[in-house]
Amino acid sequence: MKNQMSPRDWQLLSAYMDGQLSERERVQVEQRLNASPELQENLQVMRRNRAMLRSLPSRPVPRNFTLTPDMVPQPFRFRGLFPVLRLSSALAALLVMVMFMVDLLPGVSPAQAPMMQSAALEPAAPPEAGEMSALGVQEEDQPEILYWGGPSGLPYANGVGGGPGMGGGPDLGGGLEGTPNIYHPPEVTSPRAAKPPPLGSAGPEEQPEEPAEGDPGTVTNDAAEPIEGTGPILGVPPAEERGERLLKGEAEAFVAEAAADEDEIAGLENQTWRIAQIGLAVVALLTGLGAWYIHRRN
Amino acid sequence: MDEVALIQAAVQGDLTAFNRLVLAYQEIAFNVAYRMLDDPDAAEDATQTAFISAYRNLKSYRGGSFRAWVLRMVTNTCYDELRRRKRRPVVSLEPVDDETSEEIESPRWLADEGPGPEDQLETAELERAIQRCINGLPEDFRSVILLVDVQGLDYQEAAEITRTPLGTVKSRLARARLKMRDCLHGIGELLPSQFRLDDEGSA
Numbered sequence: 001m002k003n004q005m006s007p008r009d010w011q012l013l014s015a016y017m018d019g020q021l022s023e024r025e026r027v028q029v030e031q032r033l034n035a036s037p038e039l040q041e042n043l044q045v046m047r048r049n050r051a052m053l054r055s056l057p058s059r060p061v062p063r064n065f066t067l068t069p070d071m072v073p074q075p076f077r078f079r080g081l082f083p084v085l086r087l088s089s090a091l092a093a094l095l096v097m098v099m100f101m102v103d104l105l106p107g108v109s110p111a112q113a114p115m116m117q118s119a120a121l122e123p124a125a126p127p128e129a130g131e132m133s134a135l136g137v138q139e140e141d142q143p144e145i146l147y148w149g150g151p152s153g154l155p156y157a158n159g160v161g162g163g164p165g166m167g168g169g170p171d172l173g174g175g176l177e178g179t180p181n182i183y184h185p186p187e188v189t190s191p192r193a194a195k196p197p198p199l200g201s202a203g204p205e206e207q208p209e210e211p212a213e214g215d216p217g218t219v220t221n222d223a224a225e226p227i228e229g230t231g232p233i234l235g236v237p238p239a240e241e242r243g244e245r246l247l248k249g250e251a252e253a254f255v256a257e258a259a260a261d262e263d264e265i266a267g268l269e270n271q272t273w274r275i276a277q278i279g280l281a282v283v284a285l286l287t288g289l290g291a292w293y294i295h296r297r298n
Numbered sequence: 299m300d301e302v303a304l305i306q307a308a309v310q311g312d313l314t315a316f317n318r319l320v321l322a323y324q325e326i327a328f329n330v331a332y333r334m335l336d337d338p339d340a341a342e343d344a345t346q347t348a349f350i351s352a353y354r355n356l357k358s359y360r361g362g363s364f365r366a367w368v369l370r371m372v373t374n375t376c377y378d379e380l381r382r383r384k385r386r387p388v389v390s391l392e393p394v395d396d397e398t399s400e401e402i403e404s405p406r407w408l409a410d411e412g413p414g415p416e417d418q419l420e421t422a423e424l425e426r427a428i429q430r431c432i433n434g435l436p437e438d439f440r441s442v443i444l445l446v447d448v449q450g451l452d453y454q455e456a457a458e459i460t461r462t463p464l465g466t467v468k469s470r471l472a473r474a475r476l477k478m479r480d481c482l483h484g485i486g487e488l489l490p491s492q493f494r495l496d497d498e499g500s501a
Contacts, residue, residue: 007472007473007476010472010473010475010476011468011469011472011473013472014468014471014472014475015468015472018446018453018471020453020468042479045479046475046479049447049475049478049479049482050447050475052424052428052482052489053428053443053447053448053478054447054448054450056333056425056428056448057421057425058325058329059328059329059332059338060325061324061325061328061345062328062338062342063342064320064321064324065320065324065327065328065345065346065349066317066320066321067313067316067317067320067349067350067353069313071350072313072350072353072354073354
């Protein structure tokens with residue numbers, strides 16, 4: 001009895017024997033069975049073999065396979081922590097992600113804001129030369145012009161004194177001719193005050209205002225002795241400006257110190273922010289590992 | 299208590315409930331393992347291992363036939379054992395025929411199967427012959443023909459146990475039957491009268 005059937009025919013016959021064919025397939029197989037004695041013989045052999053296999057005696061079990069407590073792992077006693085650890089891990093991971101995203105946003109990050117604030121407190125960088133010229137600020141490399149005494153004969157002295165004509169005189173901002181130039185050395189020796197007054201702005205009633213009390217920029221150097229002589233001397237600081245220069249230095253030192261303090265505070269805040277990020281990441285990792293371990297033990 | 303309630307209790311850690319399920323399915327589990335491995339000791343170990351694995355993985359049970367789910371554990375354990383045997387082949391203590399490489403079935407050895415009258419001896423010999431044919435099948439074919447033809451499960455349950463599509467079960471079963479037909483063709487003289495075809499009586 002050689003197999004003359006194709007594998008497809010054999011599969012159809014096998015399924016037909018088990019009643020696993022559709023109605024259409026079953027009819028087709030039955031038609032072929034009626035026409036083919038070989039197919040009938042194969043079906044008969046297949047049925048016999050199945051009957052033989054099904055008649056194999058069932059072996060009695062040698063023993064019961066019931067489990068004892070020592071065969072199976074006991075439930076992990078910390079299994080109740082699993083949902084807590086899982087939730088903690090998820091929340092910590094979420095917070096870390098949010099903090100990192102905040103870091104990426106300019107101006108929002110707590111780690112960046114103090115730095116920006118301190119940068120604002122720092123002394124402004126010296127303006128460009130063009131800006132300085134536009135602002136009328138005296139450039140550093142130019143010699144300072146200092147005044148003391150009565151700078152009579154100087155063209156701008158007329159402007160200082162001002163004149164009753166309010167610009168109606170022959171000289172813009174100048175006083176009346178013949179009016180003695182009485183120079184009042186300014187008590188306020190702020191940088192602006194040290195500059196010559198603008199043209200046309202001078203008048204008898206436009207004397208420099210009295211400095212307000214407590215104004216840090218105001219220094220009254222009563223002890224300064226009058227310096228003999230007239231006219232500006234380039235490069236020699238007058239006695240009344242010594243205090244001003246000291247004050248300027250102190251102010252710069254104060255600003256620098258404040259900036260340093262701000263930097264320190266900003267650094268501390270930045271460090272705290274980073275520590276919080278790392279701490280949360282560690283918490284997320286540890287709780288995640290704990291949840292994974294409990295899950296595996298269970 | 300019905301099976302569903304026992305399963306639910308077992309999932310909650312009730313070992314007693316699970317053991318009642320073990321008692322219900324241990325016979326079919328052991329017989330499938332025995333036919334797969336052809337070794338009662340190995341079948342015993344595989345059955346026990348399968349039930350322990352089933353208890354540990356009860357949470358993965360998603361309903362359906364619990365018998366199929368348990369038998370899947372059994373067949374997987376048997377596959378592992380068969381693979382282990384391939385990696386570390388063992389030498390049988392039974393005498394082996396040099397020509398056929400088959401075990402010599404001495405009367406003493408067959409007596410272990412149950413000494414008795416001559417018909418019992420013939421039945422045992424037939425069983426051994428059938429088992430040899432089963433052993434000659436590829437593992438995938440062997441599990442399918444054991445589940446469907448020996449244990450009488452339907453195709454759907456066999457598909458669940460072997461985790462294969464229904465069409466694959468049909469195909470594997472047909473090919474396994476074809477191989478079994480070729481293997482059993484030569485043992486016509488061993489067949490009891492009720493299994494003999496008309497042309498096999500004088501073989």
